Amino acid sequence: MEKLQLYIEVHQLKKQGFKVAAISYLEFIEEILSFELKRREEKNREKRLKKAKFPYYKTLDEFNISEQHSLSTRQIEQLKKLNWLDQQYNLILLGPPGVGKTHIAIGLGLEAVHIGYKVSFNTMGELINILKTQEYLRKSQLQLKAIKEADLVIIDYLMYMAMDQREANLFFHLINDLYERSSIILTSNKGPEQWGELMGDMGITTAILDRLLHRVEVIHLNGESYRIKNRSTIF
Template sequence: MNHTVKEIHSQFKQLRLVETAEELPQLLREAEKSSWTYLEFLEAITHFELKKREAKSVERRLKWARFPYKKTLLEFSIEAQNSLSERQLTQLQEINWLEQQYNLILLGPPGVGKTHLAVGLGIEAINKGFQVYFVTMGELIQLLKTEEFAHKSQVQMKRLRASDLVIIDDLMYMAMDQREANLFFQMINHLYEQSSIILTSNKSPDQWGELMGDEGITTAILDRLLHRVEIVHMNGDSYRMKNRQNLF
């Protein structure tokens, strides 16, 4: 079995081990230099391939998530928060709440970092192997209303319903009509005890009924969202206002 490196490179590609095929010359040099055993060499190959596949999988899940930006929790300024401690942030970052299918509601005025925290937690979830989908409330209502006849909306809603974590940003920033409220309830009902949801809102749950206009639907939605939930109040000063003031 006297194969050349070129032949083995080609065979790796046929086996769809493309990343390993490209790295093979370097791995062989390292094996010779360090006098690896056969087992060590095989371990190096499999480790390299698995690492590359996981990196590609994370990249695909990040693209699927449709985040408005990629800000991690390392970039989140906990010092600016009056009501969220370092310990609480660490607990959220461990993603145990997602494994237990808990929901998170991030409440606070505009600019305090609700979306940043939601995106950061979404990225943490993706790095731990979960499927995540991000959508603003305005985008979600449009998707729900056009799903019946628009292929693009059908694709996006299929991805949303297949996700382990759904992030809905700016919940209840606008009033819903009867049809929109019904469609929103159906979606929440589908996700109930199947996926976790992160909601960001500047209005507390007891104010949501005013915007849905239907007490029955509001109660049904809240029953499902609040069954297992952690509510994080983010009442610090606006980050954006702080940054804006610092410019002058």
Template sequence: MNKTVKELQDHFRQLRLAETSEELPQLLREAEKASWTYLEFLEAITSFELNKRETKSIERRIKWARFPYYKTLLEFNVEEQTALTARQLAQLQEFSWLEQQYNLILLGPPGVGKTFLAIGLGIEAIQRGFQVYFVTMGELIQLLKTQEFTHKSQVQIKRIQASDLVIIDDLMYMAMDQREANLFFQLINHLYERSSIILTSNKSPDQWTELMGDEGITTAILDRLLHRVEVIHMEGDSYRMKNRQHVF
């Protein structure tokens, strides 16, 4: 039963192993050159396919996360601010807080690296197999208000609800009316003890009531957000000001 390489490639494609099909000639050359055993050859094929599938899965989840930019924690300079030590950052990267549905609140003035840190943690969480979604507060309110009659909003809200980690950027940058606050509460209530949330804000939780305008709703939201939470106060000079480009 002699099959040509092309015929074997066609079989791999029929089995939906397209990546392995393309790589098969190279794998056969390596097997012949190194005198692989049958078991070693099978291991090479399955490892190649699994690695390709994991890479594609990560790429898909990165796309779904909708990060505004791609910056990893390797680019985050802990020494430029005093709120977080290298040891504390390493502990965050262990993601035990995410496995236990704890929340993170990153507080501080604009430009100190809150969003940078949140995105870096989000990217690494995806690489660990978690589903992540990034949204600004303004975008989130718009999604919540239009989900009843817009299919696109419905899809995005479902992705948020299905995520292991939801990053909400610029929380409380603007006031909410009662309907918006109610919609936000419903989402937080749904995510409570199902998902972890990272919030970035330049306003502390004790200032949120005046922006929501309803003490009862604010209390209910805070009760769920602060039940299991780590609050990090980020200080220092603005990253953007430090790294700004000069025209002259």
């Protein structure tokens, strides 16, 4: 089986223009190893991308910075370096619908996947459903395990709707598990000062904020909704 695999790899190398006979044995082995490493990394990258479960594929290069005056090109480039991810910093992206919060979150997630980080993307509604059903659904247990193992956890549409006390308590325990182990990106149209009203329990809210805001960068986005501004018409 190994000989067959080696033959296939040699054949592929020949197709790519490598002149096997013209190089030394060691150089040939180096080319084989390099080819194998690149192939494995590509497969691993594809697996990480699939596990991240992004709702769509949008890079930071596709983000129209000219329409978002509250964020500069320099800041975007700084975020792309992902130094904050190594330090378990969190990002909170605030602003009205349609200003690019989710696009930026996905773009950063794609950058992280590309260089080897494990990423998990969920909307707040999906996350609450996972937390509420993980006691009896195997699928939810596996999803929660993947979230807790991720280097970067993205939670979209945070606080778009109120939580009951059980949901708030489950969310706190997740944030506590992720604290200082993973970085979190949150997108929301409501600032942290409003979260207490939606959770209905100031004690839990304070405990969540204490962990989220320990190391955090809060980015306020504004402007007209990109979706409304660029909406299609039937006429």
